[in-house]
Amino acid sequence: MERFSSVLLVAGLGCFAFAWVVEGWLPLSHLGRIPVKSLDEIAPEPSETFVKLSQMYPEAFEAAFGEPSKESFHDALKLARDVYIGEGCWHCHSQFVRPVSNEDVRFGPVATAAEYQNEMQLPQLFGTRRVGPDLSRSYSKHSADWHVAHFYEPTHVVPTSVMPSYRWFFDENDHPNREGLAMITYVMWLGSWTADWETGGSGEEVASK
Numbered sequence: 102m103e104r105f106s107s108v109l110l111v112a113g114l115g116c117f118a119f120a121w122v123v124e125g126w127l128p129l130s131h132l133g134r135i136p137v138k139s140l141d142e143i144a145p146e147p148s149e150t151f152v153k154l155s156q157m158y159p160e161a162f163e164a165a166f167g168e169p170s171k172e173s174f175h176d177a178l179k180l181a182r183d184v185y186i187g188e189g190c191w192h193c194h195s196q197f198v199r200p201v202s203n204e205d206v207r208f209g210p211v212a213t214a215a216e217y218q219n220e221m222q223l224p225q226l227f228g229t230r231r232v233g234p235d236l237s238r239s240y241s242k243h244s245a246d247w248h249v250a251h252f253y254e255p256t257h258v259v260p261t262s263v264m265p266s267y268r269w270f271f272d273e274n275d276h277p278n279r280e281g282l283a284m285i286t287y288v289m290w291l292g293s294w295t296a297d298w299e300t301g302g303s304g305e306e307v308a309s310k
């Protein structure tokens with residue numbers, strides 16, 4: 102009996118050591134070699150959406166961000182990331198396309214480790230479940246107008262939606278305010294900067310585009 106428990110003890114410790122190597126040391130030693138990118142590298146200039154929003158809502162935009170510049174663009178992305186975390190968007194949305202269940206057909210190219218080594222993904226925003234779709238390739242899925250209507254009242258554009266409305270992203274004229282402009286810029290930027298988005302690195306058009 103005693104011998105039996107020592108075998109179990111050794112097996113248990115062995116499994117623990119194995120898990121520590123495979124799930125701790127191995128990823129850390131690999132990720133450590135991928136440089137952490139700054140916003141300057143992944144968002145070098147204001148996106149088309151950010152500039153377009155400054156023309157669509159000149160007064161609200163000026164009050165929120167002044168002119169569209171690299172600095173104000175970065176402010177918008179960082180603010181939206183913080184609101185995304187604070188509002189718990191990640192309870193319902195993932196930012197991680199898995200290599201299973203034809204997810205690349207639904208959402209776009211499968212996620213790579215290097216995508217998460219940048220200051221916008223610290224902490225990473227993989228999410229925990231998907232009540233709504235994955236957002237890591239949400240760039241180019243909808244127009245800015247669509248997002249305005251959607252954040253104001255999701256059921257106006259998707260009648261069966263269970264996403265809450267975000268009225269506090271809007272000012273008294275129902276124009277997107279600082280948070281609203283930032284969030285639309287953010288969701289329309291996600292995925293736009295990753296390599297080979299259009300082709301998924303395979304040279305072939307991605308079906309979900």
Ligand code: HEC
Pocket residue numbers: 184185188189190191192193194232233234235236239242255256259262263264265267284288
């Ligand atoms: C209760 C769950 C829930 C929460 C919280 C939630 N969403 Fe959603 N979201 C959904 C669902 C469901 C859909 C799909 C139906 C629709 O388009 O409204 C969706 C759709 C979307 C889409 C369109 C995606 C596409 O590819 O069509 C965007 C963008 C989005 N959500 C952003 C956000 C952001 C940003 C937040 C936080 C401010 C948020 N959502 C919070 C459930 C949620």
